[in-house]
Amino acid sequence: MRITAEAQAKQAVAMNEKAKHDAQPTRAVAATLAGVGKTFTSKGRQVDALQGIDLTVREGEYVVVLGPSGCGKSTLIRCIAGLESPTAGTIELGGKTVYDAERSITTSMHKRDVGMVFQNYALWPHMTIQKNVAYPLKMRRVPNAERVKRVAEVLEVLACDHLAGRLPAELSGGQQQRVALARALVYEPALLLLDEPLSNLDALLKVSLRSELLRLHRLLGYTGIHITHDQEEALEMGDRVVLMREGKIEQMGPPEEVYRRPVSPYAANFLGVRNRVKVTLSGGHLEHNGRILGTTKLTNRIPSGQEGLELFVRARDTHVVRGPAVEDGASDQIKVEGTIAQVVLGDGGRRQYVVDIGGHFWYAQHPESEGLTPGESVHVRVQSDMALLYQGDNLIDL
Numbered sequence: 001m002r003i004t005a006e007a008q009a010k011q012a013v014a015m016n017e018k019a020k021h022d023a024q025p026t027r028a029v030a031a032t033l034a035g036v037g038k039t040f041t042s043k044g045r046q047v048d049a050l051q052g053i054d055l056t057v058r059e060g061e062y063v064v065v066l067g068p069s070g071c072g073k074s075t076l077i078r079c080i081a082g083l084e085s086p087t088a089g090t091i092e093l094g095g096k097t098v099y100d101a102e103r104s105i106t107t108s109m110h111k112r113d114v115g116m117v118f119q120n121y122a123l124w125p126h127m128t129i130q131k132n133v134a135y136p137l138k139m140r141r142v143p144n145a146e147r148v149k150r151v152a153e154v155l156e157v158l159a160c161d162h163l164a165g166r167l168p169a170e171l172s173g174g175q176q177q178r179v180a181l182a183r184a185l186v187y188e189p190a191l192l193l194l195d196e197p198l199s200n201l202d203a204l205l206k207v208s209l210r211s212e213l214l215r216l217h218r219l220l221g222y223t224g225i226h227i228t229h230d231q232e233e234a235l236e237m238g239d240r241v242v243l244m245r246e247g248k249i250e251q252m253g254p255p256e257e258v259y260r261r262p263v264s265p266y267a268a269n270f271l272g273v274r275n276r277v278k279v280t281l282s283g284g285h286l287e288h289n290g291r292i293l294g295t296t297k298l299t300n301r302i303p304s305g306q307e308g309l310e311l312f313v314r315a316r317d318t319h320v321v322r323g324p325a326v327e328d329g330a331s332d333q334i335k336v337e338g339t340i341a342q343v344v345l346g347d348g349g350r351r352q353y354v355v356d357i358g359g360h361f362w363y364a365q366h367p368e369s370e371g372l373t374p375g376e377s378v379h380v381r382v383q384s385d386m387a388l389l390y391q392g393d394n395l396i397d398l
């Protein structure tokens with residue numbers, strides 16, 4: 001979304017201003033979306049940014065919405081906040097309808113008890129940190145003494161108390177995002193929406209702020225909806241992960257489930273399953289480019305005559321072994337012969353072996369023999385139950 005920092009600052013303040021403080025522990029609310037659609041019309045063109053979104057986020061749950069650029073994540077969160085009006089469906093927050101296309105109900109963003117944090121922090125550049133965080137309280141005419149107390153409390157929770165007298169430009173990106181969080185939380189909103197809050201931060205800071213966000217969520221108990229295009233962030237942070245694809249929900253579930261069973265090649269690809277090869281079923285064998293893939297029993301569980309099959313395997317589930325594949329008959333393994341093309345430093349500083357399996361690269365992480373070097377003949381080996389097999393867009397249940 002291309003919105004100016006100034007406009008975002010106004011939106012964030014306006015929403016946070018209205019999130020009511022009642023001196024109680026935070027009241028989390030559920031968010032329920034049914035059949036939500038949003039079509040943008042600009043210059044005679046229509047874009048269906050959201051289509052038929054059904055999603056319930058439970059009270060106190062932390063849901064991470066994941067997807068590539070343009071899949072509708074920001075539009076979704078902006079519709080929940082009231083910054084954007086959907087064109088179909090209903091939205092309920094805490095059991096109250098805040099949007100209903102058919103009944104023409106649209107509650108303004110000021111009346112939704114929602115806090116929001118943006119990717120680019122959206123702080124007021126000319127105000128000190130203390131004033132930035134106090135601003136929404138001031139707008140609601142919270143008395144000065146109470147304001148000072150609450151700002152000090154929230155800055156302390158976020159370990160930003162020592163920054164109170166500085167201007168945003170005098171802070172690092174991570175510090176600015178902490179302050180933006182403080183401003184969103186100073187009202188103890190029942191629902192916190194986070195629009196790519198970590199995307200502008202460097203890798204190390206990202207990881208520490210992930211833990212910080214989870215700690216705050218546990219401490220304060222609000223319902224959280226966090227959007228990101230980073231699969232690692234989503235899997236680490238979400239009680240549930242919602243994967244989006246072209247304005248629709250492709251898959252949702254607990255992170256372990258989404259990680260283990262991506263429902264489609266799109267989901268597998270987005271969740272970092274790097275090895276993807278077309279396979280055929282022939283004479284009871286699974287084959288790639290006319291070569292039999294080991295002694296896999298996957299074929300026992302697939303009806304014969306299937307077309308459009310694709311095998312997906314994670315690099316971290318692949319072993320690479322020197323020499324040709326030996327048929328031992330006993331194990332249920334996929335084996336593919338090839339040649340080491342590259343040895344590179346991959347995820348988490350682990351050596352990654354790139355194996356040329358006949359014009360196609362296969363990534364493997366576990367060497368069974370030390371000192372493998374480019375040009376060597378090897379085979380890659382995978383336990384069949386770690387493989388994912390798809391037919392067209394569907395996961396075959398093996």
Ligand SMILES: Nc1ncnc2c1ncn2[C@@H]1O[C@H](COP(=O)(O)OP(=O)(O)OP(=O)(O)O)[C@@H](O)[C@H]1O
Pocket residue numbers: 001040041042047048049067068069070071072073074075076229
């Ligand atoms: N105001 C608008 N007018 C016209 N089209 C829009 C508008 N806002 C978003 N879109 C379109 O709607 C689709 C979804 O956009 P959205 O910003 O929600 O995606 P996103 O997943 O958040 O992407 P990003 O991570 O790049 O922000 C895109 O095709 C986008 O071009």
